[in-house]
Amino acid sequence: CGIFGVIGVTDAANFVALGLHALQHRGQEAGGIVCHHPDHGFNHARRFGYVRDNFTKQSLMETLPGPLSIGHVRYSTAGGKAPVIRDVQPFFGEFAMGGAAIAHNGNITNADALRRELIERGSIFQSNSDSECIIHLMARSLQRTIPDRMEDALRRVEGAFSVVAMTRTKLIGVRDPLGVRPLVLGQLGDGWVLSSETCALDIIGAAFVREIEPGEMVVITDKGVESRRPFKPLSPRFCIFEHVYFSRPDSIIGGRSVYETRRQIGIELAREAPVEADIVCPVPDSGTPAAIGYSHESGIPYAMGIIRNQYMGRTFIEPTEQIRNMGVRLKLNVNRALIKDKRVILVDDSVVRGTTSRKIKEMILDAGAKEVHFRIASPPTAWPCFYGVDTPQREKLLAATMSEDEMRDHLAVDSLKFITLDGLYRAVGEASGRNAKCPQYCDACFSGEYPVAPSDQIEKGFEL
Ligand code: 5GP
Ligand code: SF4
Ligand code: MG
Known part of the structure; x- marks a missing residue:
């Protein structure tokens, strides 16, 4: 999937639509945008199909006002059944501190277990998506701010996640401790951008600032970018297949041109x-x-x-x-x-x-x-x-x-x-090639060495 977020520019959703269009190769089944405007609150639109067929219509984009917006392009991994619109991200939830929306790229490997636990304790799930767990974990957290609740939630989550989230006033970006999926930070005038790949910064003329680091959370407001470290540090395992296939050749990953690789x-x-x-x-x-x-x-x-x-x-x-x-x-x-x-x-x-x-x-x-x-x-x-x-x-x-x-x-x-x-x-x-003791990348689909035990799968009988 592809994720993108913008804060601090007029009609941020228009930029998100363009960013998602540049990330379309990461997911073509559906796309969604959530935005917030001080007078109009949260708004959202979720559609099947290409970004260019949906999020270019003026009648739709007019319903998505405000200086803060995030979006998601999806291709289904978890679930794998017929696509349904309620599985399309970003997910939005209203709870103690006024609500938040999240867009997730990756896959949560203990989502089944978390879901069972959350449902037992009263959560009402809207979708089949593994990503929805994050919102429910946030809603149940006892922390006082949304970024703190998100830290709490993500510490319970296993697997791969790059997340772009928003509240009424904040744009938040996180990468899992191994940094399996990409996420980069860009700057657009006085505003800030988070994107799965640099090719989507180029399309809106945003400058590449840096990658969000594995295990890092950034909280962006009109005062700037605050960096946090919610997780125990681990040695990074970026997905090597992003270099081979998934990312676009005009993106820069880990300081390297994907094309050149x-x-x-x-x-x-x-x-x-x-x-x-x-x-x-x-x-x-x-x-x-x-x-x-x-x-x-x-x-x-x-x-x-x-x-x-x-x-x-x-x-x-x-x-x-x-x-x-x-x-x-x-x-x-x-x-x-x-x-x-x-x-x-x-x-x-x-x-x-x-x-x-x-x-x-x-x-x-x-x-x-x-x-x-x-x-x-x-x-x-x-x-x-x-x-x-x-x-x-x-x-x-x-x-x-x-x-x-x-x-x-x-x-x-x-x-x-x-x-x-x-x-x-x-x-x-x-x-000098692959370091067999501590591989520099995730290469599980080739080596069978999974950097995070896929616990839901193991429970279902998958043998390592
Ligand atoms: P196959 O036809 O062997 O099942 O799939 C291989 C083709 O799928 C390749 O041409 C490759 O470009 C494409 N491909 C697209 N998405 C993926 C993906 O997510 N994983 C892999 N391994 N190949 C993919
Ligand atoms: Fe998945 Fe293979 Fe990438 Fe690891 S290297 S995250 S197993 S695609
Ligand atoms: Mg191919």
Whole structure:
């Protein structure tokens, strides 16, 4: 998901709408905005579909006045059933100190347990979302200010969370102690901005100030930014998959260009897994920077052998298997004239279920390719993510049940190679690779080493 907040500018919701539009790649199912105006109180709007189809209408934006606003773009991870509007964030609740709204990116790994406990003690849940726990924990806290209540609430929460919240007068941002999901601070004139990624600061002309640090809470008012440390410090474990796929290539994360990291992954891949071929083609868009790097390092020409229909969203983020199956063809088509009689290296960011790779291989062979070699910009995805990226159950992951060679045979391609975990760490700037004793990133979907025990899942029978 993507989260965004603005304080201290006229009609803050307009800026939030623009920010969410720039974060649309993080969630396309739905979006929501909450705002506050001294005379009109809290207002909100939640809609299914793209930001640009909803939050550009003047009639809607006029209902969202005030200098303080937060928003959220969603793709469902928890729940996973048919989307319902009451699961769309931000969540708003009115309690002792006048109410607060929150937008959450990540996944709370003890949400089921918390929910049971809260319901037993009288909380009335509105949604199926794990994120709603935070509001109820805040409502029950005995602290005297909302930021204090939020600290209280978040100390009970396990898993991954970047949160943007607001009260009548404050904009609040928090990252979990491991800093699994991103959150950055920006400045816009006299106002302040919180955003999942820097690309959304650019769209509104805000200056990047710094990242919110893992385990940090910032409370922003008209007096400025106050930084707090609500949690016991831990060594950070940012999601390495943000670098591979999730973030936009024009964002800067941890001081590194996401584009440059992806290009480096391609360079590493070409060193680790060279092969003779005529052209290097990306599976667009997510494989593009890595394909550029692979071509650069190998000297094999880069070519657009697959063309993407720009009017389709991200395939992975389609709710059902059937739509996803169709999705590949609706979104990607082979550039036949280019492919015919060529030995083709295809570069993609990841293989999850194998749906995309299988379809693409068929399309490429159909177009007359002589050989197909897959090169993947991440290690085999063998474990589900419980921290906010919607990977399927373990059984559906190709790499959970097959070795690299078995996957190659299953996909019936001439060769299939994944970047190694160490190669990936080198590409994100860790010169000596992964520190096995204390990994610098979360890489659980590749390694199976979960930095936070997924307690709800374990209770349901998930085996580490
Ligand atoms: P598959 O078709 O193998 O199930 O999925 C792989 C494709 O999904 C890749 O092309 C990748 O770009 C895309 N993808 C989109 N979202 C995600 C995600 O959240 N996780 C992973 N691993 N791949 C994703
Ligand atoms: Fe990111 Fe994978 Fe960790 Fe999930 S399990 S937070 S996708 S690295
Ligand atoms: Mg892709």
